[in-house]
Amino acid sequence: MITVPEATEKIIRRSRxxxxxxxKDIINISGLARYIKPEIEAMLIKKVSLSSIIMALKRLSGNIYPDTPYQEIFKIAPEITAKTNLAILISDSNIKDSVHFLETQASTGTVILGKKEDLSKYAGRNSRFFYPVSSISISIPKDAIDTPGIYYFFVKSLAWERINILQVFTSPMELTIVVSDKDMQRTLEILRSLFRRT
Incomplete structure (x- = not known):
């Protein structure tokens, strides 16, 4: 029979x-206990006390170290480049003859990042146009291709700092994040801080 501490650990380890x-001790343990209580009770098929879950979380907090392969993959800081004064066009239709910097197409339309003068002619009723925006590109090592959550490592750090990401473009060797020009400097600082050795 599974115990409260075992069920608690299973739930916590499942969620990165x-x-x-x-x-990192940045979550309210009582609130977390209330949040996972229904799932623990479903796993144990019985009612459990909130205090037993809180105790299990407190014990676990000193012994849990999330699996972070990022330090191993990024032995040296990746190349991070920024381009400013760009525009982004989100169109409901596919655009065939565009001159662009980055583009992604899906059945729902097209997203293009490029110079304002190249994209403004495509702006219309069925599109949204954002200007000025910046792109920040991060080179990704070959080893990272088989690493789950490699983009999460970057996106999570920006989300925690309340950076609004307008668009993300990915390839096996590069991640490009598009933000408003006003957020570009802070975004760069956050991303570079991930690789500072203390």
Missing amino acids: YLSEALS
């Missing part, structure tokens, strides 16, 4: 977000 927040 919860395990990281618990290991």
Whole structure:
């Protein structure tokens, strides 16, 4: 029969977000206990006390270290480049002859990042135009291709700092994040801080 501590650990380890927040002591343990209580009770098929879950979380918080392969993959800081004064066009239709910097097409339309003068002619009723925006590109090592959550490592850090990401473009060797020009400097600082050795 599974115990409260075992069920608690199973739930926390399953969620990268919860395990990281618990290991860094940045989450309210009582609130977390209330949140996971219904799931623990379903796993144990019986009622459990909130205090037993809180105790299990407190014990776990000192022993949980999220699996972070990022330091191993990024032995040296990746190349991070920024381009400013760009525009982004989100169109409901596909655009065939565009001169662009980055583009992604899906059945729902097209997203293009490029110079304002190249994209403004495509702006219309069925599109949204954002200007000025910046793109920040991060080179990704070959080893990262088989690493789950590699983009999460970057996006999570920006989300926690309340950076609004307008668009993300990915390829096996590069991640490009598009933000408003006003957020570009802070975004760069946050991304570079991930690789500072203390």
